Amino acid sequence: MEKQQAEHGxxxxxxxxxxxxxxxxxxxxxxxxxLKAKLTTGQRQQVLQKSFTDAMTLVLSDTKIEHSTLLKAxxxxxxxxxxxxxxxxxxxxxxxxxxxxxxxxxxSPHNCKHTIKDVYRIQGYARGLDRAIHSKLKxxxxxxxxxxxxxxxxxxLLPLLSYYKESKKFTNKxxxxxxxxxxxxxxxxxxxLVEDLQLSEYILRIEEADATEYKPSESIDIxxxxxxxxxxxxxxxxxxxxxxxxxxxxxxxxxxxNVSVRGMMVxxxxxxxxxxxxxxxxxxxxxxNEAQQDRVELGEILSINKSTLLNMQELELQxxxxxxxxxxxxxxxxxxDMGKRILAIYAHIDxxxxxxxxxxxxxxxxxxxxxxxxxDAKPKDIEHTHFVAHSGDMVQFYYQxxxxxxxxxxxx
Amino acid sequence: MQKFAVFTGSCQSLPVVQYLLxxxxxxxxxxxxxxxxxxxxQLQQWLKQQxxxxxxxxxxxxxxxxxQLDRLAVNCGVVYLxxxxxxxxxxxxxxxxxxxxxxxxxxxxxxxxxxxxQLRNGETLTKLTMHQVTQELDCGDIACDVEIDIxxxxxxxxxxxxxxxxxLHLISQYCELKQNNQLALCKQTTExxxxxxxxxxxxxxxNWSTCNTSDIVNMAKAGNLDRFCAQLIFRQSTFQLLxxxxxxxxxxxxxxxxxxxxxxxSGLIVKTHDGAVKLDILGATQGCFDGYRFALLFGxxxxxxxxxxxxxxxx
Numbered sequence: 238m239e240k241q242q243a244e245h246g247x248x249x250x251x252x253x254x255x256x257x258x259x260x261x262x263x264x265x266x267x268x269x270x271x272l273k274a275k276l277t278t279g280q281r282q283q284v285l286q287k288s289f290t291d292a293m294t295l296v297l298s299d300t301k302i303e304h305s306t307l308l309k310a311x312x313x314x315x316x317x318x319x320x321x322x323x324x325x326x327x328x329x330x331x332x333x334x335x336x337x338x339x340x341x342x343x344x345s346p347h348n349c350k351h352t353i354k355d356v357y358r359i360q361g362y363a364r365g366l367d368r369a370i371h372s373k374l375k376x377x378x379x380x381x382x383x384x385x386x387x388x389x390x391x392x393x394l395l396p397l398l399s400y401y402k403e404s405k406k407f408t409n410k411x412x413x414x415x416x417x418x419x420x421x422x423x424x425x426x427x428x429x430l431v432e433d434l435q436l437s438e439y440i441l442r443i444e445e446a447d448a449t450e451y452k453p454s455e456s457i458d459i460x461x462x463x464x465x466x467x468x469x470x471x472x473x474x475x476x477x478x479x480x481x482x483x484x485x486x487x488x489x490x491x492x493x494x495n496v497s498v499r500g501m502m503v504x505x506x507x508x509x510x511x512x513x514x515x516x517x518x519x520x521x522x523x524x525x526n527e528a529q530q531d532r533v534e535l536g537e538i539l540s541i542n543k544s545t546l547l548n549m550q551e552l553e554l555q556x557x558x559x560x561x562x563x564x565x566x567x568x569x570x571x572x573x574d575m576g577k578r579i580l581a582i583y584a585h586i587d588x589x590x591x592x593x594x595x596x597x598x599x600x601x602x603x604x605x606x607x608x609x610x611x612x613d614a615k616p617k618d619i620e621h622t623h624f625v626a627h628s629g630d631m632v633q634f635y636y637q638x639x640x641x642x643x644x645x646x647x648x649x
Numbered sequence: 650m651q652k653f654a655v656f657t658g659s660c661q662s663l664p665v666v667q668y669l670l671x672x673x674x675x676x677x678x679x680x681x682x683x684x685x686x687x688x689x690x691q692l693q694q695w696l697k698q699q700x701x702x703x704x705x706x707x708x709x710x711x712x713x714x715x716x717q718l719d720r721l722a723v724n725c726g727v728v729y730l731x732x733x734x735x736x737x738x739x740x741x742x743x744x745x746x747x748x749x750x751x752x753x754x755x756x757x758x759x760x761x762x763x764x765x766x767q768l769r770n771g772e773t774l775t776k777l778t779m780h781q782v783t784q785e786l787d788c789g790d791i792a793c794d795v796e797i798d799i800x801x802x803x804x805x806x807x808x809x810x811x812x813x814x815x816x817l818h819l820i821s822q823y824c825e826l827k828q829n830n831q832l833a834l835c836k837q838t839t840e841x842x843x844x845x846x847x848x849x850x851x852x853x854x855x856n857w858s859t860c861n862t863s864d865i866v867n868m869a870k871a872g873n874l875d876r877f878c879a880q881l882i883f884r885q886s887t888f889q890l891l892x893x894x895x896x897x898x899x900x901x902x903x904x905x906x907x908x909x910x911x912x913x914x915s916g917l918i919v920k921t922h923d924g925a926v927k928l929d930i931l932g933a934t935q936g937c938f939d940g941y942r943f944a945l946l947f948g949x950x951x952x953x954x955x956x957x958x959x960x961x962x963x964x
C-alpha cells in the first residue's frame with residue numbers, strides 16, 4: 238500500500254496501512270498515532286530510526302540513566318517498530334502462527350513483538366555486543382555476526398546497527414550481519430523493518446530457516462544467542478547454540494559468553510511476592526536482602542558457553558528423547574522448612590566482558606518456579622508424576638532436548 | 650387382535666406410536682411420572698391433538714394403571730425411553746408380551762447410557778434391539794433387531810436421530826412377525842465385554858494422562874450438544890469440547906495435554922500420548938468458538954498445558 242502510494246508522489250505518501258484486524262486491535266494506540274501524525278514514508282522512517290538510535294545512545298552511555306527514561310525510550314522504539322510491522326501487512330495466519338517444533342517453541346510475531354521492550358535484556362546484550370564487536374575489529378577489518386531465531390525485530394542487533402549508522406561508529410564494511418528465523422511472518426516483518434531503518438547495507442542476508450539446521454556459508458565471528466525463556470525452558474536455545482557453535486571461527490565469540498543456570502529452594506510468597514512489595518520495578522538492583530538470605534541455593538545446574546557446548550554429550554533415551562547430563566547436586570540438609578519450599582530455576586547471563594543480564598533484570602533471567610519438584614514433602618495428588626526427594630539426596634539434572642526443552646531431575 | 654400400550658416419556662418414540670396408531674393397534678400411551686420437561690410436554694401436546702388416550706404411570710404402585718390397561722383391553726406393550734424400572738405386577742399383566750427397545754447389540758452395552766458409550770468406544774455399528782422385559786434390566790430374550798451404521802462423524806444427536814428413524818422399521822418388523830406367528834425369541838448370550846453405566850462427572854473430563862487421541866475425539870462426539878458434553882480444564886476453568894480430530898504428530902518428550910500448535914489454518918493442536926488432537930470446536934459461557942479463536946480469546950498458547958482435573962495444584 239505504502240509502496241504503491243510512493244509511486245504517485247510525496248503528497249499522497251502517507252502511511253495508511255491495511256492492517257490485520259487482530260494486529261489492529263493489539264496495537265491500536267500505535268496505529269492511531271501513526272495515522273494522526275500524517276507522516277510521509279520518509280518522515281516515518283526518520284522517527285523510527287531516531288527512536289532506535291536514542292534508545293541505544295542511552296543504553297551505551299556510561300552514566301547512570303533513570304529507569305523511567307529508559308522505559309520511555311524503549312516504549313518509543315516499540316511503538317515505531319510495531320508501526321513498521323503493521324506496514325509489512327502480515328496475514329492473520331502469519332501473524333498468529335505459533336507452534337512447538339522438534340527442538341523448541343516457535344513464537345508468533347504477534348507474541349514476539351514485546352521483546353523489544355525488554356529494556357535490561359537489550360541493554361545487557363547491546364553493551365556486550367558493542368564491546369565484542371569493538372574487540373574483534375581491533376584485529377580484523379570486518380566482523381560477521383550470525384543472529385539465529387532473531388524474531389520479527391532482531392532486537393539485540395537492529396537498534397545497535399541503527400546507532401552505528403547514525404553515529405558512524407562502525408560502517409557496513411566493518412559489520413556484516415546474517416539474520417535467521419524459521420517463521421515466515423517474522424521474516425516479512427524483519428524485511429520491512431530493515432528497509433524502514435535503511436540498514437540493508439549492514440545485512441548480508443535475511444534467511445528463513447530452522448536455526449538448528451542452518452549452515453552458514455561463511456565463518457562466523459560472533460554468534461548471538463537469544464531464543465530463550467525464563468528457567469532456560471521452552472525455546473530451542475541449547476539446540477541452536479549446540480548446532481551453530483561449530484561455525485564459529487577459532488577465536489569466534491558466542492554472545493552471551495556464558496549462561497549459568499542455577500537452582501534454589503525458595504518460599505514462594507517471600508521470593509515472588511513479599512520481596513517486591515516495596516520495589517518500584519523488578520530488577521536485580523531492587524532485590525530484597527532478607528528474601529535473598531532466605532533462599533537455599535542449590536548451585537549451578539548447567540553452564541552454557543563455547544567450551545561446554547563443544548564438549549556436550551547427548552544421550553538418547555528409549556523413547557527417542559535426547560537429553561544432556563547437567564550437574565549432580567546434593568540436596569541441602571538441616572533446612573527446617575524445606576517441605577514448604579519450591580524449586581526455582583534462574584539464569585545469569587554474561588554477555589561479554591563484565592556486561593550481562595542478572596536475575597530479575599529480564600523475563601529470561603526471572604526465576605521460574607517448578608511446582609513439580611518436592612523435597613521432604615509429598616504431593617497431594619494420588620496419581621502424580623512429580624519428582625519427590627529428601628534432604629541429603631543426590632540429584633542428577635538432565636536437560637531434555639525436546640520440543641519444549643527443560644530440566645529433568647533424577648534421584649541417584 | 651393386538652392392543653398395544655406404549656410406555657415412554659419422549660417424542661423420540663413417536664414413530665412407534667404413529668405406526669401402531671395407523672395400523673389400529675394402539676390402545677394408549679403410558680407417560681412417565683415426574684417433572685414435565687420440554688420433550689415430555691411436546692409429546693403430551695401431540696398425543697392430545699391426535700386424541701390418543703394417555704395413562705399416567707405412578708411411582709407409588711401399578712394398581713390403578715393395571716385396571717385402566719385392563720379396561721382398554723391392552724394385551725401388548727412396548728417400552729422405549731421410559732425412565733422407570735417396570736415392576737413385577739405389570740410384567741405379570743403382560744405375561745411376556747411387554748417388550749423393551751434398547752439401542753445396542755445386546756448383550757453388549759446393557760445400562761442406561763448405551764448410545765453414549767458406543768460412541769465413546771468408537772463403535773462403527775449398533776443395533777436397535779427389541780427384547781422381552783424381565784426383572785433383570787436389558788437381559789430379556791430378543792425378539793428382533795435392526796442394524797444402524799455409525800458414521801465416523803456421528804455425534805450423540807445424530808445417533809438419536811438414526812435410532813428414531815430405525816424405530817419404525819423395528820416396530821413394523823416386530824408386528825409382522827407377531828401377526829404371522831413367526832416370532833421366535835432368542836436368549837441373549839452370556840458373554841459380553843462392555844457395559845453402558847450411568848455417567849459420573851469424572852467420566853466427562855478429558856484426562857490427558859490416561860486418554861489417547863481416539864478417546865478424546867470420541868468423548869467430544871459422544872457428548873456433543875448434550876448434557877454429557879466432554880469437558881476440558883484449563884487454569885481451574887472448565888470448557889466444553891464439542892468436536893475434536895486426530896492429528897499426526899512425531900514430537901517426542903512432550904507432556905500429554907501440552908498445546909503444540911496454534912494457527913488460523915492449523916487450529917489449536919494438543920499433544921496426546923499417541924499423537925495429537927485438534928480441538929475443533931469449544932464451548933464456553935461466552936459462546937462456541939473454533940479452536941483458534943477460542944485460544945486467542947482465552948489466552949491459550951503453544952507451550953501451555955491443560956489440566957487433568959480441577960484440583961490442579963497439589964501444593
